[in-house]
Amino acid sequence: MQDNLLGSLVDALRCLPGVGPKSAQRMALHLLERDREGGRNLSRVMAEAMERIGRCTRCRDLTERELCSICSDTRRDDGLLCIVESPVDVLAIEQATAFRGRYFVLLGRLSPLDGIGPEELGLDMLEERLDTEPPQELIVATNPTVEGEATAYYLHKMAEARGISVSRIAHGVPLGGELEYIDQTTLAHAFGSRQSFTPGR
Numbered sequence: 552m553q554d555n556l557l558g559s560l561v562d563a564l565r566c567l568p569g570v571g572p573k574s575a576q577r578m579a580l581h582l583l584e585r586d587r588e589g590g591r592n593l594s595r596v597m598a599e600a601m602e603r604i605g606r607c608t609r610c611r612d613l614t615e616r617e618l619c620s621i622c623s624d625t626r627r628d629d630g631l632l633c634i635v636e637s638p639v640d641v642l643a644i645e646q647a648t649a650f651r652g653r654y655f656v657l658l659g660r661l662s663p664l665d666g667i668g669p670e671e672l673g674l675d676m677l678e679e680r681l682d683t684e685p686p687q688e689l690i691v692a693t694n695p696t697v698e699g700e701a702t703a704y705y706l707h708k709m710a711e712a713r714g715i716s717v718s719r720i721a722h723g724v725p726l727g728g729e730l731e732y733i734d735q736t737t738l739a740h741a742f743g744s745r746q747s748f749t750p751g752r
Contacts, residue, residue: 557583609680610655611673615637621654628652630687634706635678636660636694639731647735648742652690655679655680660698661705672702674709681713691719691748694729704750719748 564575582590582633606612614620621627623640633653635641635666639655657672669675681689689710693699705720710717721741724733733741 553675553715580744585656591593601712607656611654611658611676612631612654614640628653631690632680632686632688633690633692635692635730636699636702636729640694643730643733644742647738650742653686654724657693657702660696660702664700669705669732674705678709679708681715685715688716690728690745691717692742695724696727703748707750708750720745 560579560583561572561575564570564578565572567575570578582593603615604613605615607614607622608617610619611624612619612621616623627648628651631650633652633654634652634657634661635644635646636657638656640690641656644650655673655677657674659667659672661667661669661672689706691706692704693702693706707719723736724741725732730738
């Protein structure tokens with residue numbers, strides 16, 4: 552039977568994605584038996600990150616400042632605005648492509664059954680941005696899932712009503728896939744060969 556504190560440590564580690572009881576137990580024992588200094592550093596950095604990292608006021612990506620490094624970079628192209636579902640998608644595109652435009656992070660996708668509508672995705676904030684600083688091209692990079700396609704359709708209509716050109720990343724990304732799990736070559740090809748977006752095709 553585990554001590555209460557050891558059991559609590561194992562339970563706490565299980566909050567990480569893909570970490571089950573056995574993996575959490577191995578992690579906890581590794582830190583306690585072989586790397587206590589690493590555990591202390593992990594605890595310190597994690598506590599600081601939880602307190603200081605928030606959302607960019609412009610694109611909603613993760614940052615510890617008011618504006619993230621991409622939004623504050625004057626060398627980026629304001630004429631290109633890429634819409635993604637999550638911060639991990641920004642990282643995936645930045646690592647795999649030469650994209651130098653801006654981003655807007657939805658923090659999800661439209662899913663009425665789960666109570667996720669336009670307001671939850673910050674689409675009112677996006678509409679205001681499109682009205683005040685319309686880009687030349689809106690690049691829809693939502694995942695090719697049923698919800699992602701519904702979100703893409705909504706974004707297309709939003710941009711179309713403002714006369715903004717819309718493109719959708721090419722479907723080199725497999726249907727039902729998630730951007731964070733796609734290899735860099737496939738993602739770079741899909742992003743580079745994006746096409747004009749017409750809903751229903």
